[in-house]
């Protein structure tokens with residue numbers, strides 16, 4: 795039994811996610827036909843997205859992980875710390891950062907800046923979700939799965955206090971309370 799399942803309201807179904815993930819993978823595959831890109835998945839939220847994404851790719855690709863501190867509960871932290879750095883060399887390689895959600899943009903700004911110091915040939919960004927009304931970024935996001943309203947969501951890798959990552963769709967937490 796899920797705790798608080800009655801407070802979850804589905805906003806994006808598993809079917810819609812998987813079909814969008816296929817489109818993004820197709821697009822990425824066509825863009826990197828000559829040399830395998832390195833996917834850098836931001837732990838923990840993007841693990842499900844990156845797992846589905848790379849299995850839909852029809853070119854070679856590599857994968858690595860990075861972890862920074864971010865949310866604790868439902869409120870954003872102002873500063874970011876590294877918990878786990880990448881372990882492969884990205885010098886002169888094409889890197890695709892895989893993020894679960896861009897909220898304020900703080901995390902993606904920090905990670906992009908850090909990875910640029912390692913001299914990759916290119917950096918692109920794929921995020922499953924984005925909250926365009928509050929995201930503060932001054933560069934293009936190459937692949938956005940879905941734009942959503944500035945509400946706290948869970949599922950498909952996204953948690954609330956480490957729970958709900960295994961839900962197959964995307965849900966608003968507390969969604970039924972406002973109805």
Ligand code: 5GP
Nearest residue numbers: 864896897898899900901945946947952953
């Ligand atoms: P940002 O730095 O863009 O404000 O936040 C990015 C990180 O905060 C995401 O990688 C994710 O871990 C967390 N986050 C932001 N918005 C949400 C949300 O609506 N739900 C969940 N579960 N995590 C979120």
